[in-house]
Amino acid sequence: MDKKNIDWSNIGFSYIKTDKRFVSNYKDGKWDDGVLTEDDTVVLNECAGVLQYAQTVFEGLKAYTTADGRVVIFRPDLNASRLVDSAKRLEIPPYPEDKFIEAVKAVVNANKDYVPPYGTGATLYLRPYIFGTNPVIGVKPANEYQFRIFATPVGPYFKGGAKPITIKISDFDRAAPHGTGHIKAGLNYAMSLHAIVTAHAEGFDENMYLDAATRTKVEETGGANFLFVTKDGKVVTPKSDSILPSITRRSLMYVAEHYLGLEVEQREVYLDEVKDFAECGLCGTAAVISPVGKIVDHGKEICFPSGMEEMGPVTKKLYETLIGIQLGTIEAPEGWIVEI
Numbered sequence: 001m002d003k004k005n006i007d008w009s010n011i012g013f014s015y016i017k018t019d020k021r022f023v024s025n026y027k028d029g030k031w032d033d034g035v036l037t038e039d040d041t042v043v044l045n046e047c048a049g050v051l052q053y054a055q056t057v058f059e060g061l062k063a064y065t066t067a068d069g070r071v072v073i074f075r076p077d078l079n080a081s082r083l084v085d086s087a088k089r090l091e092i093p094p095y096p097e098d099k100f101i102e103a104v105k106a107v108v109n110a111n112k113d114y115v116p117p118y119g120t121g122a123t124l125y126l127r128p129y130i131f132g133t134n135p136v137i138g139v140k141p142a143n144e145y146q147f148r149i150f151a152t153p154v155g156p157y158f159k160g161g162a163k164p165i166t167i168k169i170s171d172f173d174r175a176a177p178h179g180t181g182h183i184k185a186g187l188n189y190a191m192s193l194h195a196i197v198t199a200h201a202e203g204f205d206e207n208m209y210l211d212a213a214t215r216t217k218v219e220e221t222g223g224a225n226f227l228f229v230t231k232d233g234k235v236v237t238p239k240s241d242s243i244l245p246s247i248t249r250r251s252l253m254y255v256a257e258h259y260l261g262l263e264v265e266q267r268e269v270y271l272d273e274v275k276d277f278a279e280c281g282l283c284g285t286a287a288v289i290s291p292v293g294k295i296v297d298h299g300k301e302i303c304f305p306s307g308m309e310e311m312g313p314v315t316k317k318l319y320e321t322l323i324g325i326q327l328g329t330i331e332a333p334e335g336w337i338v339e340i
């Protein structure tokens with residue numbers, strides 16, 4: 001193996017072209033076998049379904065180098081099944097789950113020189129996605145699609161330690177009841193851009209979205225689920241049909257219960273009770289957990305006892321345990337780690 005000459009610890013989170021990507025096309029009612037290609041461009045008809053009506057869904061996962069030098073991916077079966085759920089909701093033909101995992105492995109294998117070495121904090125990010133390719137002008141689903149997976153190395157999410165962030169209660173809604181909040185679709189991100197640009201301009205790192213119907217319950221941020229820790233050490237995560245089911249969050253809840261012996265609870269969480277929690281974190285593939293130090297509700301501040309300098313103690317244990325599982329220093333539950 002001949003690693004690329006990249007300054008792994010300083011690459012940040014932006015697209016870097018790698019050698020190979022996987023492409024499969026859907027036509028006449030079936031997915032073809034797919035190929036690995038060097039072609040990083042997509043040429044589409046000007047009226048392609050994805051361009052007109054945003055018919056596209058995606059996934060995100062990472063390949064890691066473990067402490068003993070293996071290259072692994074984390075729970076790709078859950079990405080495969082979530083992509084099926086997302087596709088069905090947008091009338092996109094699902095990509096078969098077994099073929100998804102094979103394609104992910106093939107892309108990692110073909111770009112092994114871009115998997116950052118152990119200890120750099122960097123990873124190889126994988127982006128599977130499906131989009132409607134044929135011309136669609138009347139509002140209806142496309143009948144031809146492309147499934148692609150590209151890989152791009154990304155740097156450590158936290159440079160120089162995980163500093164707690166400050167978030168605001170958004171005045172915008174992310175997801176309607178019975179809408180598309182529970183699927184991983186570009187459309188959910190398009191509508192979040194104005195909200196996040198607004199939050200950043202006001203000096204906040206992220207938005208906390210509330211349930212659109214009553215605006216009293218915690219949902220999630222634009223791209224991460226919430227975890228809270230009560231003062232007596234219970235781990236709580238909001239329950240709602242319009243939250244995206246984060247694989248990181250589901251894994252952390254399992255780790256809390258089965259590795260750390262903590263009580264866990266998935267239930268509706270009211271904004272009113274957030275001030276009573278001891279710790280708060282955001283979970284997703286990108287950062288695993290970003291600690292939240294402060295939540296601002298129209299000038300009213302909720303400051304967690306864990307403060308603005310460090311992760312809270314429970315958040316930190318959760319973070320270190322899951323990272324240890326991913327990097328092979330802590331034994332993983334059956335089936336969580338897939339070796340390339």
Ligand SMILES: *Cc1c(COP(=O)(O)O)cnc(C)c1O
Pocket residue numbers: 060184220221222223224225244245246247248249283284285286
């Ligand atoms: C992808 C995503 C997450 C995080 O999910 P992971 O599977 O943990 O990466 C959370 N919320 C939203 C809206 C997302 O799109």
